[in-house]
Structures are given as structure tokens and as C-alpha cells.
Amino acid sequence: MSSSPWTLLPPPGFQRYDCVGCGACCRGRFAIGVTPEEYARIMAQGWEADPALAGKTLFLPHGDHYVTAYDAAGACVFLDERGLCRIHAKFGEAAKPLACRLYPFRFIPAGRQARVSIRFDCPEVACNRGRALPAHLPALRALLPHALPPAAMDVPVPPLFGRVSCTWDRLARIIDAVDRLLCAKSLDVTRRVAGGVNFAALLRNPRLSALNERAFADFLTTVAGKVTEAAEGDALGRTAPPALARAAFRQLAGVYARADYRGAPARLGQRFATAVRLLTGGGAVPAIQPDFPAVPFSALEDAFGIPDAEAAEPIIRYLRARVLSMGFCGAAFYGRAVLDGLDALLFTYPLLLWFARLFSAGRNRSTLDRAAAERAVEIVDHQHGVTPILNLPSERRRLSFLCERTILRSLVVWYGS
Numbered sequence: 001m002s003s004s005p006w007t008l009l010p011p012p013g014f015q016r017y018d019c020v021g022c023g024a025c026c027r028g029r030f031a032i033g034v035t036p037e038e039y040a041r042i043m044a045q046g047w048e049a050d051p052a053l054a055g056k057t058l059f060l061p062h063g064d065h066y067v068t069a070y071d072a073a074g075a076c077v078f079l080d081e082r083g084l085c086r087i088h089a090k091f092g093e094a095a096k097p098l099a100c101r102l103y104p105f106r107f108i109p110a111g112r113q114a115r116v117s118i119r120f121d122c123p124e125v126a127c128n129r130g131r132a133l134p135a136h137l138p139a140l141r142a143l144l145p146h147a148l149p150p151a152a153m154d155v156p157v158p159p160l161f162g163r164v165s166c167t168w169d170r171l172a173r174i175i176d177a178v179d180r181l182l183c184a185k186s187l188d189v190t191r192r193v194a195g196g197v198n199f200a201a202l203l204r205n206p207r208l209s210a211l212n213e214r215a216f217a218d219f220l221t222t223v224a225g226k227v228t229e230a231a232e233g234d235a236l237g238r239t240a241p242p243a244l245a246r247a248a249f250r251q252l253a254g255v256y257a258r259a260d261y262r263g264a265p266a267r268l269g270q271r272f273a274t275a276v277r278l279l280t281g282g283g284a285v286p287a288i289q290p291d292f293p294a295v296p297f298s299a300l301e302d303a304f305g306i307p308d309a310e311a312a313e314p315i316i317r318y319l320r321a322r323v324l325s326m327g328f329c330g331a332a333f334y335g336r337a338v339l340d341g342l343d344a345l346l347f348t349y350p351l352l353l354w355f356a357r358l359f360s361a362g363r364n365r366s367t368l369d370r371a372a373a374e375r376a377v378e379i380v381d382h383q384h385g386v387t388p389i390l391n392l393p394s395e396r397r398r399l400s401f402l403c404e405r406t407i408l409r410s411l412v413v414w415y416g417s
């Protein structure tokens with residue numbers, strides 16, 4: 001019998017994953033955190049005597065812990081020429097840092113429950129290949145005590161918004177309601193997300209804290225019903241968001257596209273030129289990542305139509321996985337309140353479509369395709385709630401400006417139709 005004090009909630013069966021050993025998570029954009037204990041343990045493994053690593057920096061200090069160092073090509077120093085982890089090959093899987101053993105999974109504490117989140121920057125996750133996630137439960141149960149100490153049960157419930165408090169039960173009900181909206185068969189994907197924006201806005205009501213649990217549940221049901229009904233009759237009406245909003249949107253897209261890693265050369269001149277182009281929106285989208293095609297910014301503003309079911313599938317799956325894992329607010333998203341985190345997650349919809357448009361336009365397509373959407377979720381999820389840049393005051397202000405209800409809706413409709 002397990003002695004873990006946590007109740008592990010099974011991850012969703014609609015999501016699949018199995019590691020194929022591609023090594024993508026060991027290259028470039030991933031900062032692999034290593035605790036001081038892991039640092040000491042791995043340093044004692046005798047790597048200075050390994051001809052491939054002798055004299056090389058293996059770890060870089062990072063706040064109160066370390067990250068693994070990267071070679072000149074941006075790969076983890078422990079990655080060998082075959083693309084395999086040297087620590088794993090020599091000492092076994094359990095000898096690796098916990099972050100590597102756990103990836104792409106993550107546990108999110110919610111009271112006495114632990115929810116399972118999964119990173120979509122793993123290509124197998126983005127493309128939904130492998131076994132359904134519940135098949136990984138035995139391995140996750142074994143890792144849980146190492147990854148979530150009992151003290152994590154003290155993580156407070158994020159507020160609903162501002163000073164309005166929430167409870168784990170209420171948060172779970174909100175998650176269910178948002179998930180039902182994201183699955184509403186009567187709605188296309190853009191109307192589902194636009195409905196989500198309205199739903200979040202209607203919950204910003206300070207009087208909700210005065211309701212008892214039953215009244216709160218009834219309120220959610222009523223609001224969700226009205227929002228779905230309104231979304232079914234929503235004419236959308238595609239009009240360009242204000243120029244200021246589109247400039248801020250492009251700048252934030254640039255933050256999400258960043259592919260730098262700790263220890264990478266700064267290339268300040270190039271970064272400045274990229275920032276100017278994102279601000280002005282003139283010419284071609286900068287090749288921030290190597291696979292970005294040369295496409296003018298203007299091509300991303302055309303009407304692409306509402307994504308069809310094939311193109312929408314990775315996007316809906318991503319949003320649902322984030323919602324169901326509670327990976328959109330609180331500890332999983334810079335400590336943000338529930339509705340702020342929900343708005344930020346819904347904001348990823350136009351962002352995902354902007355990137356998907358980029359890849360589709362690069363193949364001379366005027367509609368979105370599934371491969372473009374899968375690549376878009378890899379890019380966006382790599383940063384959402386992960387990069388400290390998005391938690392800087394300047395980026396927080398930018399995001400909250402873009403999440404203002406009318407602006408967010410206009411972005412959802414503009415890039416979603």
C-alpha cells in the first residue's frame with residue numbers, strides 16, 4: 001500500500017505520450033534544474049575522468065540551485081554523440097536529475113490532491129502519439145513522493161480574482177465548467193474560446209464570495225448555460241483589434257518564440273532588431289526560431305477561416321489539458337489568480353493561431369493545417385507559465401492589457417476566423 005499522503009488524480013485519457021528518445025528536451029531551449037543534493041551526487045559520479053567531459057563546465061549556478069550546462073551547439077553537456085544521456089547510460093534512469101526523470105510530466109498540488117500536467121513542448125505530446133496518459137500512472141505514483149513533498153499541501157488556493165477568495169472545491173467546479181465549454185459540440189473552436197472569455201468575465205463578481213457551495217454551483221451552471229447559448233448565436237464579426245493591441249500582441253508573441261537558453265550568446269544587436277520589427281509589424285516575421293518561414297507580418301492578418309476539426313484538435317487538446325491539470329493559475333502560473341490565469345490561457349488561443357498561421361503561410365496555405373497547429377502548441381507551451389520573462393512587471397502589464405475583455409475577444413475572433 002502506498003504511503004504517499006497525496007491523492008493522485010488520473011491524467012486525461014484523451015492525451016497520449018511515450019518517449020521515443022528524440023533528445024529534443026535535452027537540446028537548446030530547456031533549462032534543466034538540479035538541486036544542490038543532485039549536484040553533489042552527480043559531481044561524485046566521477047565525470048572529470050570521462051574523456052568527453054573532462055575540463056568542461058557541467059553545471060551553472062542558478063539562484064538557490066543549478067542548471068546543467070550546454071555545449072556550443074546548445075545541447076546538454078551530458079548528451080552523448082548518439083543523442084543519449086550519459087548519466088542514464090552509465091548509472092541508470094534513477095541517477096538522473098528528477099527534472100529529467102519527470103519530464104514531460106509535472107505534478108500540480110491542489111490541497112491533498114495532486115493533478116498531473118504534461119508539457120506540450122515534447123513533440124510526442126503535441127502530436128498525441130504513444131499510450132494514453134493513464135497508462136503512465138504506476139511510474140507517476142513512484143515519482144510523486146520525490147517530486148511533491150508533503151509541505152506542498154500547504155500551497156494556498158489562488159484567489160478567484162483580486163481579493164475575492166476561492167476554495168479547491170470551487171476551483172474544481174470552475175475547471176469542469178470551462179472544460180465542458182471547450183468540448184461543446186454545438187460550437188466551433190473560436191466560439192468555444194470566445195465563450196470562455198465571456199465566462200471568465202461573468203465570474204468577476206465580488207458577490208460570489210457570499211454564496212454558499214450549492215448557490216455557487218448553481219450560479220456556475222446558469223452562467224455556463226447562458227454563455228454557451230450566446231456563443232451559439234455569436235456572429236463573431238471579424239474586425240481588426242486596435243493597432244496598439246496588435247503591436248503589444250506581436251511583442252508578446254516574440255517573447256513566446258524566444259529560444260535562448262542559459263549560457264547562450266547574448267546577440268544583443270539581433271535581439272534589438274527583432275524587437276523593432278515585432279513592434280512595427282513591417283516586413284517579414286523575424287526568424288526567431290530556425291524553422292520560422294520567411295512570411296510577411298501582413299500575411300498573418302488575413303482571414304484564414306475558423307480552424308477545422310483537424311487543425312483545432314491539438315489546440316483544444318492543449319487548452320483542455322492545461323485546464324484539467326489546474327496548470328493555468330496559482331503555483332502553476334506565476335501565482336496568478338484563477339480568472340487572471342484563465343484569461344491568460346485563453347489568450348494563448350490567438351497566439352497559437354498566429355504561430356499556426358506563420359507555419360501554414362510558409363507552406364503557401366491560406367487555411368490552417370494540423371501540423372502547423374501542433375508546432376504552435378510546442379512553441380507556446382514551452383514558455384507559458386515557465387519562462388520568468390513572462391512574470392516580469394513589463395510583461396505582466398502587457399498581458400493584462402491584452403486580456404482586457406474586449407481586446408481579448410477581438411484577438412480571439414481576428415486570428416480565429
Ligand code: SF4
Binds near residue numbers: 020021024026122
Ligand atoms: S522530447 Fe519527448 S520524446 Fe523526445 S526525448 Fe524528450 S521526452 Fe522523449
